[in-house]
Amino acid sequence: VLLASWTGSAFERDLPADLTSLSAVRRDLAGWLRDRGVEDEARHDVVLAASEAMTNAAEHGSGGLASALVRVRAHVALDEGEGAEEVVVRVHDEGRWREDRPSLERGRGLMIMESLMDEVAIDERHGTTVVLRRRVHRGQP
């Protein structure tokens, strides 16, 4: 039974895989989370985890090409069963980075994501999509 519903507008950005706009996308995502009243700690955690996912997607999925795009989507979902809200971030690229040679850095990137998020899922059906979920408490924006 799907009891989750979206609340408010979604965050949508497509960034070139050369990552020249990575810092700007982090800032925009932080602003979007702040506008939704997401508390400081959760906001920082989501931005860091999303940045790691974007870095992986660009480096290993898209080869760092400016012509390749990394797609970032985020929304706040209300789980009516639990009465809790969560931020869900999806980072998508057209590559398959898990087949790439594992590196210490990417291992740490995953460790950081898993430590900061309630759930990290990787969907490899069409390219690679990393889905990050983090429960949040919201105050006034």
Next chain:
Amino acid sequence: VSVDAIGGPADIRMLVAVGELDIVVVPRVLERFTALLAGATAVVLDVSAVTFLDSSGLRLVDRLARECGGRGAPFRVVAPPGCASRRVLEIVEMTASVMDDRLAAESAVRAELSARAPRGGVSGGPRSPAA
């Protein structure tokens, strides 16, 4: 956004990072790696003022630690509790060289330099090897 050597105690190379240490910035810092470390006998990297650090920033810390280890130079990272970098360093358990402030880091590297100096002398200028 940069990492630069600043004036400090003569026997310690003090590197101060500001801004964001991510996949875009770190490779540029690594290009200047050799110059940043030239002639250093001990190195302190201060990331207190860094507003964002991720696994790429950790790579910089790693490279510095390894390079210093290779040349026998004591190395510490300054990351006060609560700063953006500290939590990331803690998540990946890279806390062995992390200090709360610059003074503590300077004391730690000096203690290491002294311990290595022949006949337990203090750190400072070059010494002739013990006979």
